[in-house]
Amino acid sequence: MESQLIMYPIVVLLTSAAIIPLVKILEDYLKFKRLKELLTMSSIAVCLLFLLTLYKQIPADGHLEVSLLGFNPPFGVQFYVDEFSVYMAVIFCGIGLLVAIFSYRYMEVDTGLDKYYGLLLTLITGMVGVAFAGDLFNLYVFWELMCISSYSLVSFRKYRWEAVEAGFKYLVMSTIGSLVSLYGISLIYGCFKTVNMREIAVRLLLAQNAFEQSAVLSLYLATILIICGFAVTAALVPFHTWLPDAHPAAPASISAMLSGVVIKTGVYAMSRILFTIFSLVPVGGASNSYPVPMVDYGFILIVLGVLTITIANIMIIQQKDLKRFLAFSSIVNMGYIASGFGIAAYLLYHYPGQHYAFKLAVTAASGAIMHILNHAVGKSLLFLYSGCIVHEAKTRDISKIEGIGRKMPVTGISSSIGLFHLAGIPPLAGFWSKLFIVWGGLGLLENTFLVGSTIIVVLNSIYAAGYYVWLMQRIMFNKSSSVIEKVHEAPISMMIPVVLLSTTCVSLTILLPWLIPLIENAALALMVGG
Numbered sequence: 027m028e029s030q031l032i033m034y035p036i037v038v039l040l041t042s043a044a045i046i047p048l049v050k051i052l053e054d055y056l057k058f059k060r061l062k063e064l065l066t067m068s069s070i071a072v073c074l075l076f077l078l079t080l081y082k083q084i085p086a087d088g089h090l091e092v093s094l095l096g097f098n099p100p101f102g103v104q105f106y107v108d109e110f111s112v113y114m115a116v117i118f119c120g121i122g123l124l125v126a127i128f129s130y131r132y133m134e135v136d137t138g139l140d141k142y143y144g145l146l147l148t149l150i151t152g153m154v155g156v157a158f159a160g161d162l163f164n165l166y167v168f169w170e171l172m173c174i175s176s177y178s179l180v181s182f183r184k185y186r187w188e189a190v191e192a193g194f195k196y197l198v199m200s201t202i203g204s205l206v207s208l209y210g211i212s213l214i215y216g217c218f219k220t221v222n223m224r225e226i227a228v229r230l231l232l233a234q235n236a237f238e239q240s241a242v243l244s245l246y247l248a249t250i251l252i253i254c255g256f257a258v259t260a261a262l263v264p265f266h267t268w269l270p271d272a273h274p275a276a277p278a279s280i281s282a283m284l285s286g287v288v289i290k291t292g293v294y295a296m297s298r299i300l301f302t303i304f305s306l307v308p309v310g311g312a313s314n315s316y317p318v319p320m321v322d323y324g325f326i327l328i329v330l331g332v333l334t335i336t337i338a339n340i341m342i343i344q345q346k347d348l349k350r351f352l353a354f355s356s357i358v359n360m361g362y363i364a365s366g367f368g369i370a371a372y373l374l375y376h377y378p379g380q381h382y383a384f385k386l387a388v389t390a391a392s393g394a395i396m397h398i399l400n401h402a403v404g405k406s407l408l409f410l411y412s413g414c415i416v417h418e419a420k421t422r423d424i425s426k427i428e429g430i431g432r433k434m435p436v437t438g439i440s441s442s443i444g445l446f447h448l449a450g451i452p453p454l455a456g457f458w459s460k461l462f463i464v465w466g467g468l469g470l471l472e473n474t475f476l477v478g479s480t481i482i483v484v485l486n487s488i489y490a491a492g493y494y495v496w497l498m499q500r501i502m503f504n505k506s507s508s509v510i511e512k513v514h515e516a517p518i519s520m521m522i523p524v525v526l527l528s529t530t531c532v533s534l535t536i537l538l539p540w541l542i543p544l545i546e547n548a549a550l551a552l553m554v555g556g
Contacts, residue, residue, distance in 0.1 A: 030092060031076065031079065031080050031083060031090075032080065032090055032091075032092050032105045032107050032158060033092065033105065034073075034076045034080075035073040035076045035077055035080075035115065035119070035154055036151060036154055036155055036158070038069050038072050038073050038076065039069060039070070039073055039147050039148075039150055039151040039154065040147075040148070040151045041069075042065055042066065042069035042147050043144045043145075043147035043148045043151060044144075045065075046062055046065065046066075046140050046143055046144035046147070047140055047144070049061050049062045049065055049140070050062060050140035060130075062139060062140055062143045063126070063129070063130050063139075063143065065143075066126045066143045066146060066147060067123060067126045067127060067130075069147065070119055070122050070123040070126060070147075070150065071123060073119050073150075073154070074116065074119045074120065074123065077112055077115050077116050077119060078116070080107060080112055081109070081112045081116070084107065084108060084109060084112065088108075089106060089107060089108040089551070090106075090107045090108075091104055091105065091106045091107070091160060092104070092105050093105075103161060103163065103164050104159075104160030104161050104164065104222060105158045105159065105160055105164070106158065106159070106160030106223075106224070107158055108548075108551040109544070109547045109548040109550075109551045110298075110395070110548040110549070110551045110552045111157040111158055111298075111551075112157075113395070113399075113544070113545075113548045114153075114157040114290070114291075114294050114398070115153075115154045115157045115158065117287060117290070117398065117399055117402050118150055118153040118154055118157070118287045118291075119150060119154065121282065121283065121286045121287050121402055121403075121406050122146065122149075122150040122283065122287070124282075124406065124410070124523035124526060124527065125146070125279045125280075125282050125283055125286075125406070125410075125523070126143070126146065127519060127522060127523050128278075128279050128282070128410050128413065128519070128520055128522075128523045128524075129142070129143075129146075129277075129279045130519045131517040131519045131520050132277070132278065132279055132413050132417060132520055133277060133279065136182070136183065136277075138182075141178075141182075142179070142182060145175045145178050145179050145182075146175075146179065146283075148171060148174075148175040149172055149175035149176055149179065149283065149288070151168075151171060151172075152168045152169065152170075152171035152172025152173070152175060153168075153172050153287060153288070153291050154168075155167070155168025155171065155172075156168045156169055156172060156291050156294065156295055157291075157294065160222065160223060160224070161220075161221045161222040161223060162211045162214070162215070162221040162222075162223060162299070163221045165295060165298075165299075166204075166207075166208060166211065169204065169291075169295065170204065172288070172291060173200050173201075173204060173259070176196070176200075176280075176283075176284065176288055177193055177196055177197045177200070178193070179276065179277075179280045179283070180192055180193040180196055180272045180275060180276045180280060180284070181193025181194070181275070182276070182277060182280065183275075183277065186275065188271075188274060188275040189275040189276070191271070191275070192268070192271040192272045192274070192275035192276070193272075193275070195267075195268050195271055195272075196268045196271075196272050199258055199265070199267070199268045200258055200259060200268070202258070203254070203255045203256065203257070203258030203259060203265065204255060204258075205255075206251050206254055206255035206258075207251060207252050207254075207255025207256055208255070209251050209255075210247070210248040210249070210250075210251030210252040210255060211248075211252070213244050213245075213247060213248040213251070214226060214245075214248050214303065216244065217244055217245065217248075218230070223298075223299065223302045223303055224302065226303050227302055227303050227304075227305075227306070230303065230304070230306065230320065231306050245304075245320070245321060246321060249300065249304065249321045249323050249326075250326070252296065252299055252300065253296060253300070253323065253326055253327070253330070256292045256293070256295050256296040256299075257292065257296065257330065258292070259288065259289060259291065259292030260289050260290075260292030260293045260296065260360055260364070261289045261292070261334075261356065261357050261360050262293075262330050262331070262334045262357075262360055262361065262364055263330070263333050263334040263337045263338065263357070263361075264333075266334065266338070266357050269284070269285075269289070269353050269356065269357060270341075270350050270353040270354060270357075272284060272353075273285070273349040273350060273352065273353040273409075274347055274349045274350055274353075274422065277413070278349075278409055278410060278412050278413025278414075278416060279410070279413060281349060281352075281353075281409040281412070281413075282405070282406040282409040282410050282413075283406075285352065285353065285356040285401075285405045285406070285409060286401075286402045286403075286405055286406035286409070287402055287406075289356065289360055290363075290398050290401075290402060293360065293363050293364060293367070293398075294398075296367075297367045297394075297552060298552065300319075300321075300323050300371065301317075301319075301367075301371070301552050301553055302552075304319050304320045304321050304323065305317040305318065305319045305320075305371075305374065305553065306318050306319070306320055316374065316378065316379055316380075316381075316384045317374055317553055317554055318374060318375065318378040318379070319371055319374055319375045321375075322371075322372070322375045322376075323368075323371055324367075324368045324369065324370065324371030324372030324373070324374070324375055325368070325372055325375075325475075326368070327364050327365070327367055327368025327371060327372075328364075328365055328368035328369060328372060328475075328476075328479050329368075329479075330361075330364055330368070331361045331362070331363075331364035331365030331366075331368055331483075332361065332365060332479050332482050332483060333361075334357060334358070334360060334361030334364065335358050335361035335362065335365070335482070335483060335486045336361075336482065336486060338354045338355075338357035338358040338361065339354075339358055339486050339489055339490060341354050342354040342355060342358070342493060343493065345424075346423060346424055346425065347422045347423065347424070348412050348415065348422045348423075348424050348427065349409070349412055349422050351424065351497070352405065352408050352409060352412065355405070355448070355490070355494075356401070356405055358486070358490055359397065359401040359405070359448070361486075362394070362397050362401075362459075362460060362463060362483065362487075363394045363397050363398055363401070364394075365394075365463060365467075365479070365483055366390050366391060366393045366394025366395075366397065366462070366463040366466070367390075367391060367394045369386075369387070369390035369463065369466045369467045369476065369479075369480070370387040370388070370390040370391035370394070370466065370549075370553065371387075372476060373386050373387040373390070373466070373469075373470070373476075374387050374553070376473070377470070382469070382470075383469075383470065386465070386466045386469035386470065387466065387553065388546060388549050388550065388553065389462050389465050389466040389469075390462065390463055390465070390466025390467065391466075391549040391552060391553060392462050392542070392545045392546050392548075392549040393458075393459050393460065393461070393462025393463035393464075393465070393466060394459075394463060395545050395548050395549055395552075396455070396458065396459035396462060396541075396542075396545050397456075397459035397460065397463070399455075399459075399534070399545075400447065400448070400455050400456045400459050400534065401448065401456075403444075403447070403527055403530050403531055403534065404444045404445075404447040404448040404456060404527075404531060405444075405448065406527055407440065407441065407443075407444035407524060407527035407528055407531070408441060408444050408445070408448075410520070410523055410524050410527070411437050411440065411441040411444070411524055413520065414434065414437050414516035414520050414521070414524065415427055415430060415434075417516055417517075417520065418434065418510075418513045418514065418515075418516055419509060419510050419513050421509060424497070424500060425507075426507055426509045426510070427500075427501065427507075427509075427510060428500050428501070428504035428505065428506065428507055429500075429501070429502075429503070429504045429505055429506030429507070429510070430501055430506065430510050430513060431501040431502035431503075432502065432506065433506065433510055433513040433514065433515075434513065434514070434515045434516065435515070436515055436521055436524075436525065437515065437516060437521055437524045437525075438501060438502055439528070440524045440525050440527070440528035441498075441501065441524070441528075442498050442501075442502055443528040443531050443532065444527065444528055444531060445494045445495070445497060445498045446494070446495075446498070447531040448490075448494055449490065449491040449494035449495060450487055450490075450491055451491065453535055454531060454532075454534075454535050455531065455534035455535045455538060455541075456531075458538060460487055463480075463483065464480055464483065464484055464487075467479065467480030467483065468480050
């Protein structure tokens with residue numbers, strides 16, 4: 027029964043997406059135009075309840091799995107759930123629910139809303155499927171489901187040239203990334219004749235000393251291809267260029283989904299494949315039972331992460347459009363997450379079997395996983411707030427919305443909390459996730475590469491805190507311009523998600539003593555497996 031519960035969230039979401047067109051017909055018949063919105067919100071809420079129930083069913087230090095059509099690994103299509111995958115799925119659905127509530131009023135002037143809500147449900151289905159995938163085939167199918175939905179949602183307002191251009195650019199770049207990652211997956215299948223990730227890891231462990239040079243080169247190439255392919259959706263430099271164009275073009279609700287959760291799916295898929303397949307668990311005593319990556323992918327992730335943080339921080343000061351500003355901020359934060367996972371993998375590779383290094387690796391990975399949550403909450407808040415601003419002031423120009431926080435005090439104060447949260451101002455939770463990443467990177471001072479990279483991350487974090495505070499000051503304290511003279515607070519259904527997200531920023535801080543053990547379990551599930 028517990029294993030079958032894995033399928034319930036996906037079935038609920040996919041079924042709801044499929045019947046949205048029928049609901050549209052029923053709306054026309056009943057003369058009630060809100061059924062599709064209510065169906066979307068209720069189905070995501072039910073999915074959240076299933077996920078919370080599923081989390082309670084996961085055994086300590088273990089996992090749940092189910093194979094479709096009666097074929098077990100290595101042949102069958104497998105869904106595999108542990109603390110990390112459920113953690114991600116809850117974030118996906120939680121942000122998705124708030125976006126659906128926000129869209130109730132924000133999207134009411136648009137046409138074709140049955141398509142909008144159907145695509146939104148399909149997008150969430152794809153992300154949950156990626157989180158639950160136990161094999162590379164399954165992961166890729168749900169990945170494409172997610173990507174196709176997100177292309178369509180970015181260009182939803184197709185009567186605007188920037189939406190069509192941004193959607194096409196996203197389509198081209200993401201398709202290339204998907205094909206690159208598919209080639210990496212094909213190389214792995216060529217070496218091991220299976221796509222089940224845990225079966226590949228077992229075969230790699232058994233055959234690691236018998237590999238020919240060509241097979242070793244194929245594994246290295248597969249690692250690079252997988253990182254580069256998924257880095258496109260994760261918006262890591264130099265694969266990031268689609269994101270700053272997509273955000274201004276997309277509805278604010280979809281911008282919240284893109285930065286809040288979609289780009290996190292890229293780094294999740296990347297880390298899940300790399301840590302599961304290439305982290306070998308040596309056979310031996312307890313002192314030698316820590317995972318040891320076969321490939322030094324941690325070095326690649328650190329370089330990509332530091333490069334992403336630095337370049338995006340340089341680019342952000344040139345932005346005058348609020349949504350482009352927030353887009354580059356999202357790229358910066360993806361750099362933090364990639365650096366955290368990279369530090370963890372680097373420590374495991376270069377200090378095999380060392381207990382202290384393993385503890386530091388868990389700390390860095392926990393910081394990355396916590397930052398996924400922190401950024402999802404904080405950035406979704408800010409993009410929904412930008413939607414409130416555009417809805418009322420009809421502009422995204424930062425110079426024209428100065429002082430708008432005093433005209434819209436409830437959402438303005440909420441956005442200030444979100445900005446402080448992302449800036450990493452103590453004691454907010456955004457500070458602790460960055461601290462964990464830095465702690466992991468500075469734990470072994472004799473490693474100059476690790477220490478140097480971490481110092482760059484710290485300096486960038488201080489710089490980033492400055493522009494978050496700068497933006498807050500312009501929104502809340504500067505003199506109001508004539509453009510926003512008649513602006514008032516956004517509709518209540520748009521305010522509710524913004525206020526709930528700001529409350530979540532504070533709640534995460536208060537609940538840290540209970541949250542940190544859950545996140546450490548998720549990190550261990552990723553690094554060691556259930």
